Structures are given as C-alpha cells and as structure tokens.
Amino acid sequence: MTPSEGARAGTGRELEMLDSLLALGGLVLLRDSVEWEGRSLLKALVKKSALCGEQVHILGCEVSEEEFREGFDSDINNRLVYHDFFRDPLNWSKTEEAFPGGPLGALRAMCKRTDPVPVTIALDSPSWLLLRLPCTTLCQALHAVSHQDSCPGDSSSVGKVTVLGLLHEELHGPGPVGALSSLAQTEVTLGGTMGQALAHILCRRPRQRPTDQTQWFSILPDFSLDLQEGPSVESQPYSDPHIPPVDPTTHLTFNLHLSKKEREARDSLILPFQFSSEKQQALLRPRPGQATSHIFYEPDAYDDLDQEDPDDDLDI
Amino acid sequence: MARRPGTGYLGVVVRRGSTRGLDWRLGPAESGLLGHLAYSQRLTVRSRTERNWLGPSPSWAPQADLFSPRSSHSGGKLTLLCDAKTDGSFLVHHFLSFYLKANCKVCFVALIQSFSHYSIVGQKLGVSLTMARERGQLVFLEGLKSAVDVVFQAQKEPHPLQFLREANAGNLKPLFEFVREALKPIDSGEARWTYPVLLVDDLSVLLSLGMGAVAVLDFIHYCRATVCWELKGNMVVLVHDSGDAEDEENDILLNGLSHQSHLILRAEGLATGFCRDVHGQLRILWRRPSQPTVHRDQSFTYQYKIQDKSVSFFAKGMSPAVL
Secondary structure, three states: OOOOHHHHHHHHHHHHHHHHHHHEEEEEEEEEEEOOOOHHHHHHHHHHHHHHEEEEEEEEEEOHHHHHHHHOOOHHHHHHHEEOOOOOOOOOOOOOOOOOOOOHHHHHHHHOOOOOOOOOEEEEOOHHHHHOOEEEEEEHHHHHHHHHOOOOOOOHHHEEEEEEEEEEEOOOOOOHHHHHHHHOOEEEEEEEEOOOEEEEEOOOOOOOEEEEEEEEEEEOOEEEOEEOOOOOOOOOOOOOOOOOOOOOOOOOOOOOOOOHHHHHHHHHOOOOOOOHHHHHHHHHHOOOOOOOOOOOOOOOOOOOOOOOOOOOOOOO | OOOOOOOOOOOOOOOHHHHHHOOOOOOOOOHHHHHHHHHHOOOOOOOOOOOOOOOOOOEEEEEEEOOOOOOOOOOOOOOEEEEEEOOOOHHHHHHHHHHOOOOOOOEEEOOOOHHHHHHHHHHOOOOOOOOOOOHHHHHHHHHHHHHHHHOOOOOOOOOOOHOOOOOOOOHHHHHHHHHHHOOOOOOEEEOOOOOOEEEOOHHHHHOOOOOOHHHHHHHHHHHHHHHHHHOOOEEEEEOOOOOOHHHHHHHHHHHHHHHHOOEEEEEEEOOOOOOOOOOOEEEEEEEEOOOOOOOOOOEEEEEEEEEOOOOEEEEOOOOOOOO
C-alpha cells in the first residue's frame, strides 16, 4: 500500500476535515491564538499533503527547522523542502547565506514555477511577514502565488497551488486580518473550551455561498487528526415533579386585571394636557361668577420701575 | 508518585510534618513550585527530601524532555514572565539565583535595577553575584550605569546600548552581539559551565526608550536562534502587561513573545485589590509551539505570598491566613 493509499484508507471523517481544507486550493488561513496554538494543525495539513504526493515547500520564519520537522517520519521529512528563514532572517550576520529578498523573495519566486505538479506551500507564518512588511505587499504576493492556476494563458499547465498560512490573530488589527481572510479560500479559526480544541471552518467556494462548520478535534502525536464530539454539556437541572409550580400572580396587593366597567372609564378619561375641542370651548367661555382678578404689587425700595417695554425695538 | 503524561512533574517534594496538616501530594509543594518549573527546564534534583526552594543541587544531570519523551530535539526553552498590576520581579530574582546555583553561564541584561539591588536580593536567596561575576559565570550588563556611559562618553566600538545615542536606531543588533559574545562557548578544553542562559529584565523598558515592538521582537528572535537553538540554552524574559492602559506596542510585544515561548508565567494582582496575606496569583501556561498536546489542561493558577527569603504558593482560596 503506497503512503497515499494508506492516507485515503484512514477514517472517513478524519479525511473529510483535512481533505475539505486542502480540496479548494488557494490560500488556507489558520488563525490561532496564544491559548490555542495552530502549528500542530499546520503540521497535520503538511503531513497530509506530503502523503498525497504533493510537493511541499515550507517557508519557516518562526521556528527552527529541527523543531518543525520534529514528529514527522523520515519519509515525510524527505518530501519536505524547507527554506530556513529562522536563523538569520534579517541578514545580521552579513554572510549572505539567506535567500536574497528574505521570505517574501522566496514566496515571489514560487510564482515563477512552471511544472504541473500540485504544490503546497506552508507559510510559517504570515504574521511574521505582516509585522515587517506593508499589508498590501504581502497580500499581493499571496494573491499572486495562490491564484497562479486560475490565470489564463500559457500558465494553464501549472498544477494546483495550496498555500497554508498560520496567522496569529492577536498580533494584528482587524484591518490586516480582514484583508488576509478575504484572500483566503478556506479559513480555520481555532478556539476551544475546557481543554478541547475547536475549529471554525469557513469555505469560500467559487460561485457558491460560503459554508461554515465547526469541528471539535485533537491532534495526535504523529500529527494525525482525531475528530471528537465535543465536551459533554452538563444536563439542565430539572424541576421536581412533586412540587407544583407556583403562580406568582396570586395574592397580589394590587390589581393586575381591569373589569369591563373600569376599562370603559379609563378609555373615556380625558388627559389633562390633551387639547380637545371641549377643552377649547371651556377655555373660551367665560367662567361664571368669577370677576377679573387684580394683582396688588408693592414695589420694594430698590426696585427699578421702568415703564418701557424692552421688546419694543423688536421688529416683528 | 505517578507522572501524568504531558503535564510535567508535579508534587516533586512532599512536605512531611506539615504544620498546617496539608499534604500537597499532587499539587506543588509549598516552596517547590518554582523549583518544579525549573525542572521542566531539563534539570533534576538529586534528593527529593531536600526542601531546597531554589531547585537542584550543583551536580545535575540532563533530564529527558518532560513533555515528549520521544523527542530527539532538545533545544532550549524560552520562558516568558509577565506581570499585570503587580510586580513580577520576584520571578526574575528566583531564576537568576536558580541558574547560578545550577552552574549555568548566565548573561543578565539588567535594564531596570542596579547591580547592587540584584546582589542584595541574591544574597538572601543564597548566591553571590559578585563572586559569580568575578569567576566569569555571570556576565552582567548594568543598563543604568551603561546608559550614562554611552550617552556622555564617546565609545570607540559599538556599545550594546548604542540605540540610546542614535536618533533613528532601527534595531538592537549591538545588544544581540553583546549577548552572543557573552554566551559563546570558550574553547578552553573542559566545559566549566553547563549551558548558557539569557535573562532580560525587562523588555518593556526598551519600548519606552524608543525601540519599536518589531525591533524588540527581532532581537528576541535572534537571541532565540543563538541561545536556544544553536547553544541549546534557555532564555527568561520579563515583559510588563499594560492591561487597561491600551499600549498597542506593548501588546504586540507581549503577544508576539507569547506565541514563541514554551512557558508563560503570569503574575497578576488579585482582582479584589491589595491583600496583606496574598500578594497575587501566578498563572502558568505551558505551550509547545510545534508539538501537539494530547491533554490540553496545561494551565494552572496559584496564589502566592512573598516572604523574606522565599515565596509560598497555595491553591486559590487556600491561603493559610484564611484557613
């Protein structure tokens, strides 16, 4: 059994998740956080791609090559092409060993390949690049790499390209994260609760509505996926059937309901500040038995009695 | 005492004849917690009944990596200390004296306090920084004194704190070269020291001195490549968490370092305020940036009280003052 057949003979559900993540191609963005790290899922996807016979390139900026290759068998390790940008990414040692142009140059160089073999590029991580490069530069490079196979013209013989990127969500603002996620065909956000990891998977298929699913999972030491049901939810506390439910509306000291007569009386009530025609008539009619009122005013000693109307000069 | 896979080795020291009648068989021993944390840094203790707060005796043996016994990669570890609303410098003092006692070559970039401060605290914890410096075990960069030198005196060669002189200092390369020079192995035949350790107290002050968060992250990246990967040593750095103060650069620095570190120790003040008997709580988060963990409960929280020569730890709500 070749390794690729062996991979396909695994449990159906496990393959579904990894397959669905790798099936669309393009950019697969893994968003992780400090508490729920995503590098193990990235390595699981890398292992899956390698077992399926694809050419796998790894642009490693954040961890050393030994640490990344740790946990893979030798046959998988032989299929991985590792570009090491961990040791001297900024060329401080001035030895020019590093790839000229750094990780971005290597990414751009992948655009120029012409062989028809499907290739997977694992970018570890776009966060590292995003902190040091303008967002637009990185987005343009990622778009160019991940959309090679959809370009018309003589590049139609180029095989499918899948770019796996591990993005650390807390390091960037919503703008850059949103820009990268809009470029992604598949987006996996990692979270979890109570010791169980959860993946929210958002797939954007062309000409279809984006699909959203969640999956509880855990990754085994050999970087294969183990799908799970999720943490058990505690059952709701049930009410005791022997105690009848109590009606809170009994024994009230106020009236919750109105009788018919009370309702009619309430509806016919005129509100004091509502100006109706009756009120107008009542005001216009002189009230019987009331003489005009007088106001008696005794001015104080310091009072300033000015007979002029201060509003006289207003030209209304 | 059974080892639970993937969670390190708790309960190393069992307290006998506890005055409070509590037996921490499966929890951290009262003063052995920080020693236990250091056990995860590949050191072991000779005798379990030694109630040595500061960990192992000088003769140590390299221990297999506790988290994945099958791993062949035995690189160094980065431990991130952060404090929020409290002072986490007791962790720095602990790690300094711990590594000196473990016969490691220590490079200490001390930007916050003077040498005499660390020396006085070190004496209480049982190490003499002066003697360690004299015999070459400790390379101490005293930030406060060097800053005055670099600003007021002309330097012939680049000084580690050269960025203080330059208006647009882009990077911390001179500081990294100082660290690399200090910890590079001397080919003098037999190895006197076990493995190198870099201690930085603290990184947030570099932000205040005008460096960008990315420049500090680059410095730590290069230190990690040299100290942890090339020289198989350990690193311990302290960063302050600004909490509500909304310091974006500090948040980038803290989150960026959290993603790179293997162990995060977070000292927090109590949510209810200052207390005389409980000085704060310590959250411990083990991370393996590239290894999957089968059991995910890798986070613990303990409350602590700092005493004159030690720190006592207890589970939440179990302070001796309230029991």
